[in-house]
Amino acid sequence: MxxxxxxxxxxxxxxxxxxxxxxxxxxxxxxxxxxxxxxxxxxxxxxxxxxxxxxxxxxxxxxxxxxxxxxxxxxxxxxxxxxxxxxELCNSSDLYDRVSKRIFSEVEAAAVMLPLMEAIAHCHRRGVAHRDIKPDNVLFDDRNRLKLADFGSADCLHEERSMRGVVGTPYYVAPEVLSGRDYSEKVDVWSAGVIMYIMLAGIPPFYGDSATEIFDAVLRANLRFPTRIFHSVSPAAKDLLRKMLCKDVSRRFSAEQVLRHPWITSGGGERSMNDLT
Incomplete structure (x- = not known):
């Protein structure tokens, strides 16, 4: 030592x-x-x-x-x-432990998504992509404040080069990472969208019985909201999920856009679809 x-x-x-x-x-x-x-x-x-x-x-x-x-x-x-x-020491249970036990209400999910997206937006403003956003890396301190952790897979953004390489965890990895194409910091937004979906549904949006099947489902990116699970989830929440889990990277929201979405700004409360931009 x-x-x-x-x-x-x-x-x-x-x-x-x-x-x-x-x-x-x-x-x-x-x-x-x-x-x-x-x-x-x-x-x-x-x-x-x-x-x-x-x-x-x-x-x-x-x-x-x-x-x-x-x-x-x-x-x-x-x-x-x-x-x-x-x-910093984070003594409390991580988000993986919390989501494995129950489904979150929209207000509870928004209380996680707001600080998580603020952390991701801070990374992107500083020119950093985390590249391994998942519940295991979302920690809480003894005052229950969210802390994004584990930057072992992170990379710095450069104008002269894009990021490449398969990095991340099967359920949470963005389709462009798996396709072998260059990708941007928006891979973090996709991963955060998967976390939001899991908090509200109790299951991942793209799944399979093996890593290969999961990757195939992610590459298809066929986002669905099963009625039996999402019957009480608001249109605003589903709208945000569509914008975060959008396969077309040019149309996928940035972290800053997620923070401005009505579902986030209202704290997961009821908002009319007319308020959505």
């Missing part, structure tokens, strides 16, 4: 584990606060792409500092074998 980390923090119990790293709770004697320490074993990184993602994650988190709905990075320590990132 890095000397700097041991000097500044007391590393406590494990609270999470990923493909390359482990997350520990840690304590700062100076501030009296607890944090999360993401420790990555660099020896497990198999290729240059993994190493590039590792180096990029800390830089991107520094770039996104200051937004209350993005997990904050406080310190980075590194030696020959490990990288340690000390971040």
């Amino acid at each position: 890095c000397e700097g980390l041991k000097r500044d923090y007391q590393v406590c119990e494990e609270v999470g584990r990923g493909r390359f790293g482990t997350v520990y709770r840690c304590f700062s004697p100076d501030s009296g606060d607890f944090f999360a320490c993401k420790t990555i074993d660099k020896r497990l990184l198999s290729d240059s792409v993994d190493r590039e993602c590792l180096e990029k994650e800390a830089k991107i988190m520094h770039l996104l500092k200051g937004n209350p709905n993005v997990v904050q990075l406080f310190n980075v320590y590194e030696d020959d074998n490990y990288l340690h990132m000390v971040m």
Whole structure:
């Protein structure tokens, strides 16, 4: 373990584990606060792409500092074998745990979508695409404030080049990512639309019994609202879902447009279709 980390923090119990790293709770004697320490074993990184993602994650988190709905990075320590990132601690259950237990009302779903889209819009304004928006990466702190996390798959937007490469998680990945075409930051809007659909319906909009079947369904992008599930969901909510889960990227809403939609601005309350723009 890095000397700097041991000097500044007391590393406590494990609270999470990923493909390359482990997350520990840690304590700062100076501030009296607890944090999360993401420790990555660099020896497990198999290729240059993994190493590039590792180096990029800390830089991107520094770039996104200051937004209350993005997990904050406080310190980075590194030696020959490990990288340690000390971040905000989110003690509460993540969105995956919450959506797996029940269906959300529209007001409850809007209370998640507003800060989530504000976090995504902040990323896009700073020139960052998250590329792995999913419930597992939507965390909550001990005051139940939403925090977008895990920027290991994120990339910076460049005018001179588009993003490529299959990145993301089957149910949430946008069709243009799977098609092998260049894509933009609007892949995050698609993924957030899938989250909204799942909160309201309890099932994903595009599904299958295997990753291949899920990908085929995503590529077809045949968005449906089964009556037995959506009978009590408002026209405004369905309108927003159509605009977020639009296969035509040129017509798909941006994060800023989602934030201006009546369903979001009304907090998921009843709004007339005449209010929709």
